């Protein structure tokens with residue numbers, strides 16, 4: 001039905017086949033079951049992509065993805081059509097990615113060059129995304145959004161004047177580094193950083209035995225920025241006229257016109273950053289798993305040759321184990337569950353992150369970590385990768401720098417700042433002992449429950465009982481964990497709700 005030598009242009013996407021034509025292609029496919037030829041599958045996929053139904057388009061792209069893996073001889077045309085299919089689905093970042101992959105194989109392919117240009121032009125001239133920069137309003141293509149977001153977040157971070165919480169130069173002259181992450185809302189043409197958080201630490205699993213909901217175990221910046229976002233929306237629930245949160249038929253809803261992005265200054269730990277990590281190591285010999293941990297657990301960076309697997313947070317190999325999952329894995333799961341935690345999920349409609357804004361990430365790694373691992377899952381909200389230039393972050397990891405022990409939490413719209421150390425307010429940690437009342441963080445589970453109880457009564461005796469009562473969420477988490485495999489659980493951190 002088409003010649004391999006002449007690829008269709010973007011315009012042809014608008015011309016759906018009649019249902020009779022699509023039926024012919026489908027009948028052909030069925031007549032060849034169980035092993036339809038690649039060409040028949042390809043023809044049907046293209047017919048589906050041209051249709052007006054989103055479901056058909058997605059099915060078409062899925063068929064092409066299978067072909068991409070199975071049929072090396074068709075790689076080039078499959079990439080071209082994957083680009084068209086992604087464009088039709090509105091996934092412009094993937095549309096660009098596929099045609100760029102094709103151009104890597106075939107730099108002189110004039111049709112692919114034209115398609116890339118057409119995609120860029122469309123995205124820009126149709127004003128698919130418009131964003132204001134520094135007072136002026138400028139419609140920009142998707143490629144520039146990442147830069148706008150990075151600039152806004154870093155300006156907000158640099159403008160924050162505080163006595164402690166940012167990396168410092170220690171008395172012995174050693175400089176500190178940390179990771180900064182931010183949840184950003186894109187509303188119309190404005191970028192609003194909602195939360196900013198820094199941090200690179202995680203506490204050992206053993207802390208859970210005495211934490212009683214008062215200690216924050218995972219202090220990696222991305223996870224703290226998301227926790228802080230949950231704090232923010234709970235606080236907004238108590239306001240009469242919140243711009244961000246509305247109550248509708250019993251449930252709360254985050255501003256519908258907002259798209260959320262997660263900005264991070266380093267690739268999230270775990271699967272997404274494995275290649276970046278192995279490139280930095282002098283020796284590429286895979287490290288072996290230690291014999292004292294169950295072999296099913298990929299601890300931190302061990303066996304870094306294994307890709308697409310769930311990992312725990314990285315840490316020194318002689319440190320006490322934390323079963324806390326890597327940021328890559330946690331973010332991946334949130335494509336299914338959304339970013340509400342147990343507390344906010346009980347009163348909020350689902351909220352998803354749309355863009356991950358980060359540099360030094362390979363497109364293929366991103367695809368493996370976030371899309372391929374979930375390819376058999378239904379109804380997951382695909383993250384879109386955005387990169388940025390103009391990196392003005394001053395505290396990147398580099399030789400001679402030591403990791404900052406503290407985490408900074410900053411809720412931008414409400415101007416809350418808190419500094420964490422060892423999972424509690426800085427200065428109040430008592431080693432190997434439960435924290436004292438009043439020293440817990442804004443973003444610990446105990447405080448979340450306290451805030452929720454000011455909004456509505458919680459008819460449960462313990463935190464775990466409350467958490468497990470949200471059957472749908474628990475089921476969805478189970479599906480996600482089973483899909484990702486080897487999701488080794490952390491110990492429980494329970495506490496009574498009414499004492």
Ligand SMILES: [Zn+2]
Nearest residue numbers: 220268269327
């Ligand atoms: Zn991390």
